[in-house]
Amino acid sequence: MAEIKPETQLVHIGRNPKYTQKGVNPVIQRASSIIFDTLEEKRHATRHRANSVLFYGRRGTQTHFAFQEAMTELESGAGCVLYPSGAAAITNAILSFISADEHILVTGSAYDPTQNFCDNILTKLNIQTTYFDPLIGTGIADLIQPNTRIVFLESPGSITMEVHDLPTIVKTIRAKSPEIVIMIDNTWAAGVLLKPLLFDVDVSIQSATKYINGHSDGMLGLAVANQRCIETLRENSYLLGQTADPDTVYMANRGLHTLPTRLKQHQINSLQVANWLQQRPEVEQVFHPALENSPGHEFFIRDFTGANGLFSFQLKSRLTTEQFTAFLDNFNHFKMGYSWGGFESLILGYQKEDLLNMRQYDFSPKEGTFFRVHIGLEHTDDLIHDLQLAFERI
């Protein structure tokens, strides 16, 4: 069969007839106990419990198997493990591959809770974290220590949106220390816009809470690993008690079918808003990977197949507390909220010290007030009007 396009792939994905019982979608199977009539049946389930065979609720049901197969295919991996949240996916993936007294390298613009986990939990195991500039490239070689076990990436980085030179970073690590497990938080790309495992990354992690579910009504995490890492990831996560409820997994699987279409509209909308912002006299810089002056734009063009609705912008000047409040408090469409990836637009504001608090490498932001926006599926005329009113308020 000719290679199909992503839109078509995602219409078909997650619909293995083994799990659909003649419906278009997989069944929702809620189960804790799985029961066996014969000893032979029980032995078979035990032997194959890691391979989509019903064994015990925590190992997943047909609903989980359908979504896990879909994500394994989408991210070109050997298997997929599910977690109750993206944060759980990150922490469990890291704990699966590191031991006491070892060392981890983490990108300096990693999602803030990822950094907090390293600083507050890994330190209890005497695991040392070194944060690095997301644009480090071959410089990563100098940071690898004899006890470095994991390199943790995220591209584009949270809030400041730097795109890694992924192939260079991976090749540099492999040349120096092939055993290191390379992980990436791939939430921004949603498994569609970037395929990390095709760049020889070992584990691709996502918060399915964001674009995969896509409707701001469920929490779910996942990690897809290659052949080298899937067994360790699966068994360690199982030992740590990770599981996800089938109703949320069903919603995530359903979300996959409209994912490329939603991402395309988010991209169109976000570029319209980003281009408008670039023309504003108050704006110093727009941090949108698809725009030319965004950090790592050349790597984005080379490695990603598109953008989405999440980006940031910085003003030329620092807003006073009153201006900051007036700007953020009175939007009609942009609401303040952590998270993103739903149908609705969101905004968060940061002063320079807020940004510095989230960065533990040599990072010196400009003075201007910073905003991160998620551009939803509203009409951009309405969103631009909303932003225009905000500028008028300051």
Ligand SMILES: *Cc1c(COP(=O)(O)O)cnc(C)c1O
């Ligand atoms: C939201 C987010 C997470 C955490 O996901 P939850 O499902 O909210 O736990 C992880 N990484 C990134 C980049 C995120 O934006």
